Amino acid sequence: xxxxxxxxxxxxxxxxxxxxxxxxxxxxxxxxxxxxxxxxxxxxxxxxxxxxxxxxxxxxxxxxxxxxxxxxxxxxxxxxxxxxxxxxxxxxxxxxxxxxxxxxxxxxxxxxxxxxxxxxxxxxxxxxxxxxxxxxxxxxxxxxxxxxxxxxxxxxxxxxxxxxxxxxxxxxxxxxxxxxxxxxxxxxxxxxxxxxxxxxxxxxxxxxxxxxxxxxxxxxxxxxxxxxxxxxxxxxxxxxxxxxxxxxxxxxxxx
Numbered sequence: 001x002x003x004x005x006x007x008x009x010x011x012x013x014x015x016x017x018x019x020x021x022x023x024x025x026x027x028x029x030x031x032x033x034x035x036x037x038x039x040x041x042x043x044x045x046x047x048x049x050x051x052x053x054x055x056x057x058x059x060x061x062x063x064x065x066x067x068x069x070x071x072x073x074x075x076x077x078x079x080x081x082x083x084x085x086x087x088x089x090x091x092x093x094x095x096x097x098x099x100x101x102x103x104x105x106x107x108x109x110x111x112x113x114x115x116x117x118x119x120x121x122x123x124x125x126x127x128x129x130x131x132x133x134x135x136x137x138x139x140x141x142x143x144x145x146x147x148x149x150x151x152x153x154x155x156x157x158x159x160x161x162x163x164x165x166x167x168x169x170x171x172x173x174x175x176x177x178x179x180x181x182x183x184x185x186x187x188x189x190x191x192x193x194x195x196x197x198x199x200x201x202x203x204x205x206x207x208x209x210x211x212x213x214x215x216x217x218x219x220x221x222x223x224x225x226x227x228x229x230x231x232x233x234x235x236x237x238x239x240x241x242x243x244x245x246x247x248x249x250x251x252x253x254x255x
Contacts, residue, residue, distance in 0.1 A: 002029040003120055006047060008040040008066070009055035009081060014102065018053045018081065021109045027117060037061025038157050041069050041150070049076050051116055053100075056082040060159055061150065064139050067132060069150045069157075075129045077116045091142075095135040145198040149177065151184045160184055163201075166215045166233050168193060170208035178235070204246050205229065205239040213250060227251075 005028050009015045015033050022028050031047050034040040037058050044052070044066075056063040063080055080092065080099040092099045098112045119128055149160045164179045170190050177184045194204050204210050211229060218230040227239045227247060239247050 002027050003050040003077075003116065004029050004031045004047070005051040005053065006030075006032050006034065006040070006043060006049040006076075007053045008034045008037075008058075008063070009053075010035050010058045011055070014055065014081065017104050021104060021106060022113075025110075025113060028113070037063070037066045038159070040066050041152075041157050044070060044076070048074070050120060052076050052078045054078055054080055056080050056084050061148075064136060065148075065150060068136055069152075072129055072133060075132060077119055077128055078132060079112050079116065091135055091138045095131045095138065097131050097135045146196045149184075149186055151177070151186050153185060158184060160186075162197065165202075166212055166231055167235065167237060168202075168210040181233070203250055205237065205243050207240065207242065209237055209239075211237060216250065219251065 005022065007015050007018045007030065009018070012035075015035075019030060019033075022030060028051070031049055032043050034043050038061060040052075040054070041061075054063040054066060061069075063082070067075070067078060078097065080097065081102065081104070082089075082099055083102045084099075089099070089101075091097075098115055100109060100112055145162075147162050149162065151158045151160055160177050160179060166178045166180075168178065168190070169176045171185065173187065174185045175188050175190060175193055177186055190204070190208065190210065194202075194210060197210065201213055202210050203213055205227075211231070215231040215233065216229050217232045220228040220230065222228055222238070225241050225244050229237045229239065231237065
């Protein structure tokens, strides 16, 4: 069976370069091309390719964002195509994740493709996926706090910029991101979100509430050390005693 490949790059000439190098390769069928990260996520879920040639540096959503948004148990083999910095190249090598440097070298391309075919022949997908996960964790540590979330809803994919978030509330197994009068359900726990957000900008005031500090307009004391927080959007939130220590930081700033 042929490997079904999807090419993802925002540069048409770069996509053409991969396409030309695959033209004379046996065992690979190109099933599609994408010019941005959002389209890539949609096409990956629709086409379920065996192999991705994935550009790292794309606007809005980069290659790492694309991989992070996918189901780890259903990841295809990924060959990153990049002109990336030295740190990322070392990370690729450490975690045995294949990459190609732009401009593409035909010999190096064939080597990468041979490794993918070997992976497919031995069906060692779990190890490949584990390597990708370790790579993403490494890149995350280097990049610091998140700047955007990828939200899937009703078959659509939206990019929510963290700076646009007013507050976040827990709703069952989901978190609800409230931003500019809209709300977006996001499958993530509040504890996980708290770790991803910059504590200088976001504050956990309740087990089910995280607030953007810049949106807080007024604090009103309630009973038992609790407070009501009024946001500049008109939203009223309540803090809990168990998160009073977090709120003290905001009270000191306000005072």
